[in-house]
Amino acid sequence: MTIKKRLARASVGSKLALLVLLLMMAAFTALGLVFSTASKMQVEEGTERALAQQQQQITNTIELFDTTMQSSVTRMLNAFLATIPDNFTLIEDRRLPIGERDAPALLNAGFMLNNQSGYLADFANRTGAPVSFFVRDGEDFVRIATTLKTEDGSSLLGLTLSGGVKDALNAGKPYTGMLYLAGRHYMTRYRPITDFNDNLIGASFIGVDVGEQIDELYATITNIQLHEKDFSLVASTAPGQQGKVLTTGQWQGRSLMDFNNAQGEPAFAPLFAADSGQIDYRLAGEDSDRITSFQHYPAWDWVVATTIDKQEVTAGITQVRNQVFGLALLLALAVAGILYFLERRLISRPLDALVSLAQALARGDLSQRITSQRQDEIGKLTAAMNSVGEDLSRVVGQVRGTTGAVNQAAGEIAQGNEELSARTEQSASSLQETSASMEEITTTVQHSADSAQQASQLVNSTSEQARRGNDDMRKAQASMEDINRSAERISEIISLIDGIAFQTNILALNASVEAARAGEHGRGFAVVAQEVRTLATRSSDASREIRGLIDESISHTQQGVAQVKDASQAMAEILSSVERVNDMIAEISAGAREQSAGVGQVNAAVSELDAMTQQNTTLVNQVSGAARSMSAQAQALEQLMAGFKVAGGQDMANPSMSRQSVSHQSMSHMNTQPMADAEQSAFTPPAPATRGSQRREEEEWEAF
Known part of the structure; x- marks a missing residue:
């Protein structure tokens, strides 16, 4: 069985005790962690301060030694020079x-x-x-x-x-x-x-x-420690010897630059990057963190470092924390045990009795009651459960008394609905025939409206074509008038050319006369003058022929303009007639559309009435079925009510039992039950029923 199933089946008291245990353990754990963390931080801060002070004391000792030896060597040199x-x-x-x-x-x-x-x-x-x-x-x-x-x-x-x-x-x-x-x-x-x-x-x-004094100083520095794993050392910062440990101990002669931290980087590199400070690190292969405080002494190319082990510093705090956790666990278990005992006595057992009462009510046994003198929530819940049993007894009696009347009324409703359904179906048939006739009328009217619409469209098209023809005739008339004006202009130009030819002929004649006067020297000029006269004569003849053609074209053009004007007037009369026909057909089409719309509305109303009639028929059938179903359910309810057992050991086979008698019997039953002295005997659970009868009665109760 899984933990989830075990928790689901556990009692309320067990769950509450477990919850209190977990909460207390969580609270004690949190307090312990906070206490240990705060204490550890305080211890670490105090240790770091002590470490810095210790490192400063070492530096002060070196400075004092340096000052003393400088004074001594100065006196000795003065003594030598003296x-x-x-x-x-x-x-x-x-x-x-x-x-x-x-x-x-x-x-x-x-x-x-x-x-x-x-x-x-x-x-x-x-x-x-x-x-x-x-x-x-x-x-x-x-x-x-x-x-x-x-x-x-x-x-x-x-x-x-x-x-x-x-x-x-x-x-x-x-x-x-x-x-x-x-x-x-x-x-x-x-x-x-x-x-x-x-x-x-x-x-x-x-x-x-000062070799002996330096060795003693090395020993003094090495022996300075706050804890067992603490140590102090002096390393060289001189070029070529940077990091070499000078003091005695396990690291003497080794270089600090050879030690790496857990990340694979030189652990003591910061010692040579600053004049003083503190570093936190963990050497590779070790499981504890360290703190090293350092300070340079430039006069001797030294760096003085003091190291502590964090785990050793906080070991006492960790031990106290573990002891607190153990005591907290024991205290939580003791409180949870006491709480479990009290919850079992004051809550779980009374709730078991109430569960038995609820199961009896669920089986239909309304005669069970629990006597309790408690005034707390459990007592109020007990009184409420007893009231539920009494109320259910009264309700069952009333339901059983009204079941017959409901059954009879349901039968009458079903019969009336069947007659209404028959009449509704007949009305629906008549409306369907009317709807079919209206659909045929609607189709005919719609066809007429469509034909009128097509005729209107054809007349509109003819009117548009006549309008375009009239416009074309007007454009042709304008073109003919333009041609006439152009011909007149050409005639004027021909007259100008004729005048020029006449003047040229006269000039040529004058030139011939002058050439004759010149004699032999003007013979060539006379030939040219003769040719010019010939060209002038030809030009005059050509212009005369062109003038005749132009005059004939102007005559024909004027006749065409008159004919086009007559055709334009005829097209205008045709366009006016077509527009009157178009207006008449448009009025016919509009009337047909209005008639079609009216018939469509009538048809829609008939269709809607037909649909409503069909829905009424369906609803009537549904109501009739519901009435029959209600009658059947009333009979089933009457049979179901017979299975309830009320106070006094009576069942509901006698439907004449009134609400007052049920209430009186329930109160009599409650008054006759014995009262127990102890809290454990204050709850009298009902006798358990058999598994088969319990299942059958639960199914009947769910159906109710």
Whole structure:
């Protein structure tokens, strides 16, 4: 059985107890999470502050150590210089070999310092502090005398200074700082040397071996921790050694740049990107987060880092949270158990009795009742269920008493509806015949209207054609008049040409006369004049013929204009007659359309009346069927009411039982039931019925 089915079958008390248990567990869990989260945040913030303070204390310790050692080395250099005269001279022209190079000579009170390391040995042996002299060669400082040797005992003569030491000396300033020389840590002091003219000619050096003090400082830093897994370290930031761990411990000698975080990136790269700060990270292969606070100490090229393990810091909070969760679970279970017991006693059992009563009412047993003296919701529900049984008993009695009257009335209604249905069907048949006749009349009138409409369209077309013909005649008349005007213009032009030909002939005649006077010299001109006269004569003859043709064309054109004007007048009379015929046919067509519309409305009214008659017939048939069905249902209801059992053990076989007797018997039955003292016996459930009778009575109740 699935959890869903189990929950569906569980009692209300069980569900309520389970709900309270879940709510309490959720509330306790939420409170525990909020408490643990807030506590964890406070612890982490406090730890981060303590971590920063601890890291600052380490830095302060280093600064104090640095200041102390600088003061010590400064005093020792002053003590060394006090043992020799303050009289230095540089001989630049005299260069002596020093190591693998040469350098200018440096004298102290006339004593050559180049290659004279023994001159410094007495002070170095007495103090244990190596000393050196440097001569300035250009911008470089060359070591010319020293008691300092390498790890293998080799001399450091000839080596030059670089970096910050060289820059400070060239600026005429002393330099004090931590240096790693010859495998040892030295606190060094460099001091410029000047001649009588204050010219920078060299430098003096002393170093104090602080290797043991540095080792003790490393041990002190390593042992500083807040928790078991915490640790502190010092790493180098010098070029070429960046990230190398200097302090003792498991990471000594390793480079921090070799450690990656869970994302595969260098975990400690931020330590060298800023002067100070904190980083959160998780190293690759580990399951806990860490916090590292760091700060640079530039004077020594150091970075001081202090690391804590978050999981170790919050372990106590996690343990307290788990204990709170356990206690909360036990408390929730205890409260849920008590609540389940109370719900079972005060709710579940009374509800079971009410369910049994409801099932009895559903089976048709209206005689069952429950006696209860409770005044809460359960008591009110019990009284309501008893009232339901009493009301159902009264309703069943009244329904049984009226079933016969309903059955008789239904029969009479059915008979009357059958007669009405027959008359309605006869009326519907007559209306169908009338509707068919009206449809034929409508068809005839519609055909006449269509014919009139077609005739009107033909007359309209003829009128339009006559109108277009009249327009064409008018256009032809206008064209003929234009031709007549053009012919007259041509006649005028011919007259002009005739005049020109006449004048040309006269001019040619004059030319012939002048040519005759000229004699032999005018013979050629006479020939030309004769040809011009011939052309003028021909032009005059041609213009005369053209004038005759033009006059004949003008005569014919004038006759055509008269004929076109007569035809235009005839077309206008025809157009007027066609328009009168068109108006008459339009009036006939409009009357036919109105007649067709009226017949159509009459036909529609008859059709609507026929449809309404058909609907009435259908409704009458439906009402008749409903009446028969109501009669059958009334009989079935009468049989069904006989199966109900009311108070007093009587059934509904006797329909004469009145509402008052039913109420009286129900009240008598309620008064005779015993009253129990205990809360558990306050509910008396009805006796269960058999499975077969229960199913049959449930089906009959659903049908009711």
